Amino acid sequence: MKGEILLAIRELEKEKGIPADVLFEALEAALLSAYRRNFGSAQNARVVIDRETGDFKVYSQRTVVEEVQDPRLEISLEEARKIDPRYKVGDVVEKEVTPRNFGRIAAQTAKQVVVQRIREAERNAIYEEYASREGDIVTGIIQRVDQKNVYISLGRTEAILTPAEQMPGEEYRPGTRIKTYIVEVRRTTKGPQILVSRTHPGLLKRLLELEVPELQEGIVELKAIAREAGYRSKIAVYSRDENVDPVGACVGPKGMRIQAVVNELNGEKIDVIKWNPDPSKFVAASLSPAKVVAVEIWEEEKIARVIVPDNQLSLAIGREGQNARLAAKLTGWKIDIKSESQMQEIYAQEYGYYDEQTL
Template identity: 80%
Template sequence: MNSEFLEALKDLEKEKGISVDVLLEAIEAALLSAYKRNFGSLQNARVHIDRETGDFKVYSQRAVVEEAQDDRVEISLEEARKIDPRYNLGDMVENEVTPRNFGRIAAQTAKQVVVQRIREAERNIIYEEFSNREGDILTGVVQRIENKNVYIELGKTEAILTPSEQMPNEEYRQGDRLKAYIVEVRKTTKGPQILVSRTHPGLLKRLFEMEVPELQDGVVELKSIAREAGYRSKIAVYSKDENVDPVGACVGPKGMRVQNIVNELNGEKIDIVKWNQDPSKYVASSLSPAKVVAVEVWEDEKVARVIVPDYQLSLAIGKEGQNARLAAKLTGWKIDIKSESQMAELYPDYHDQADLNGSREDYLTDDYVEDYNSYPAADELLEEDEK
């Protein structure tokens, strides 16, 4: 080793961000291991690399004791003071024992250490870069598909899209360009492992934040998301600014903003509803596109009964209960949906109590609320659902 080698290490420090001192310490440790392995030495030893010239030397180390039992690791106080009168018990006496043909082994070992440290540094850089991006979106190209896992190329590394995180209606082909949500970044012996998802609700959230400037600026808030990936999603949005329509902002001019997201998600339908602090109004809007006649809530149990026109019942429930299920996920409320005919059977005076043609607007009248105790209560609704 020489000064050129040190210059090369300094260049690596600038390019890869690996400290020269860290590299030299690693090389010293590797050279010591190589020395003991190749020369069968059982003695204590130390390898030192001169930071100015790059020259290396191997030193044997022996402890100063009263009487030496093993000359390879110990030296008597009398012998030590013959070398230097300043030695005392417990000191270490060092002698240079650098083998003549150790240069070739040293060069090979240094190369292996440097290559290994460069690889580790690059892995750490990649890990730090992507671990800080958990919860964000990345864009990559499908590199290959193995055992149903989709590997997405990201330049110096790749991300893994496992079968459980793939959308059921999507087919992935080599060369496809797609966006994915970073779920987790793990450190492994083979480098960082980046796990991504196409089904995570966070993907929908980040796509809206990218498309809607009002969300980025904080003018509009995305309060809640419910998603059945590949089929349908619902989001609830809100704005403190009365002059801003949060739903319109997310839909965009001529529906372009939401349409871009629908295209990215291969046709997944998206309902955008306005969040409301009043749970009855929030639950009613969550069942969009169905129209709601009235809502009664039990706040302690977070249960809501929703009344819809007869012709809207199937729309409110949705195919295989999907609309009602997503509305429940979105609001966090248990929702029981009844048609007006069903309500009339349960409560004969229903049509008299509720103003079906005018002031009902979408919610129960005061008289209707007063007599509502004759209906099954929230705990009965829960028991009915469990059956």
């Protein structure tokens, strides 16, 4: 049994990546449990396994006291000093009590506990690995779809893509490779639960970083993201180097970089906008592709009134208000869009006249 224990521990350490010390501690706890169960021992005890030979021994433990109340747990100072005159009150006296047939009993009874401890250690290792990757992209293979949840194999474990995190209209076929964003990793009694998303803005951010070297290097900075997953997104980018165009860097030669991200997101449209510290210019750019005539800013209320040509009004607002809604999310400003003709009426009512120079 001794040789088998050592061999099994070394193999598990190599194959599962679980430290040998963790496995030895699990086995010691299992053997102690087996000892107490089979020998009905109410005394304090511990099991020690030699890391080199695989030999194991059981030691009883009794605390040194002035007056013994329970001889199974305590030993008098007088008796302790017969063993070693250096003992004093409060010390623990150990004595080997390994039963003759303990090896056979341990082999029969400890297996289940050891396997459970090994499983727990493996789960902890997986948890630590993926907990450190929260906020990152992970690639997996779709295993199955069950009650609208999509289960994705990540190798040693699986991730769950819940309906709330799935992109509208996206099909999830078993066997298909998929990139997702790790939102949260939870500890559960059944092991780590990894929750992933296809709708999180972080997925778009990470995909862009994979495709755009300037983002990875920090030359170009992603200032803001507004996303309506599966339909359209807007990103605001800024360059720390005046010789690097942030929009061009993200779009790439012939649009290759941004197209790779669009393809990964199944055709989701992405507007790339140059960030500007001037809120009026940033708000105007955020309504791209619509052309803007002027922007009026109310700083305290964080409201921006945007004036656009009559033929650009529907484009600025977007289908079901999507363009305006994304622009507001991107900039953090409440945006009120008016056409030039609407502004003529407003100025006429406010001032009694309209002058094109007012715009």
